[in-house]
Amino acid sequence: MTETKSLSRRDVLAGFSVLGAGLLAGRAGLRAQAPAGNPRRFDLHHHFGTPAWIRMANDKKSQGYQIWQPYTPAKAIEDMDRGGVAMSFLSVTTPGIWFGNPEETRRMARELNEYGAKMVSDYKGRFGLFAVLPLPEVEASLREIEYAFDTLKADGIGLLSSYGNRWHGDPQFAPVFAELNRRRAIVYTHAAAPPCCQNLQPNIPETTIEYNTDTSRTIISLIESGRATQCPEIRFIFSHAGGTIPSLAGRFLGSAASADSLARPAEPNSRLHHLRRFYYDTAGSANPVQMVSLKMIVPATQIVFGTDFPFGRSAGTAQGLQQCGFTPQELRGIDRENALRILPKYSA
DSSP states (O other), X not given: OOOOOOOOHHHHHHHHHHHHHHHHHHHHHHHHSOOSSOTTEEEXXXXXXXXXXXXXXXXXXXXXXXXXXXXXXHHHHHHHHHTTEEEEEEEOOTTOSOSSOHHHHHHHHHHHHHHHHHHHHHTTTTEEEEEEOOTTOHHHHHHHHHIIIIISOOSEEEEESEETTEXXXXXXXXXXXHHHHHTTOEEEEEOOOOGGGSSOSTTOOHHHHXXXXXXXXXXXXXXXXXHHHHOXXXXXXXXXXXXXXXXXXXXXXXXXXXXXXXXXXXXXXXXXXXXXXXXXXXXXOOSHHHHHHHHHHSOGGGEEOOXXXXXXXXHHHHHHHTTTTOOHHHHHIIIIIHHHHHOGGGOO
């Protein structure tokens, strides 16, 4: 694997300069007006990056790298206001930060987290932080968990669905999940394409098949390894409506996918039990096919609003959800109330 370019202190300071420029350019206008539309929404699938991280994504020609040009926090808030989003929770997206260089990965995790914490501070009430970890480095991830929660006051942790060819149930990651369970952490997971399954078919991007498939891989890994049972205090959130999990129901759940079984409470620590305790966002999935399928397995109370900004737009996601057969009460839950159960400090 190739190594990332070194991220210097100058890169970080440059990032803060961009952030400050956005503040100067947009703060007066942002203070002068409340969010348009429905100001209740919480976006739990919203990406960010330092200028150095964005340059790296561009250099590697990662999926959709052009979308990051240009990116500023002020532009993110403009989109939030158009879609009635009161607050967005920042997380890193693919290609992530692991390219085989442990030192570089640790440095990039810290710089991203400090940059995200500065966005939270500078735009009070508009952003929260799901901190990035330097996985697959376990000891470094444990140190970053401590720093993220105790110093930066992060709201949760943002992971990718896989690291190399390792998924969340891998034995190597047990100490990380044990600590996150001890802290009763929110763990948000974004889809990725692992090395095993890249460039399998010409002219078909990884986002078309592999992202949703890898989300299902890591969900099943958590359950089948016993890690989901071992970590009952973690509040798990998965991107893109859980990926292909609804389509795998017959194979993964077996008889538990029958109409009679789905109408009853799930057995404790069963596969269905864990699928129903997890949360799932709406990013790239605000259409009747995915939402109706997901709702057949899990209650609407486990679905949270997510946009995939800057790749998705809040207004478009909100409009799509109006066409998915949800009741007004269910939509209120998706917009905000479901998120508040795991983020109660924002109830006010």
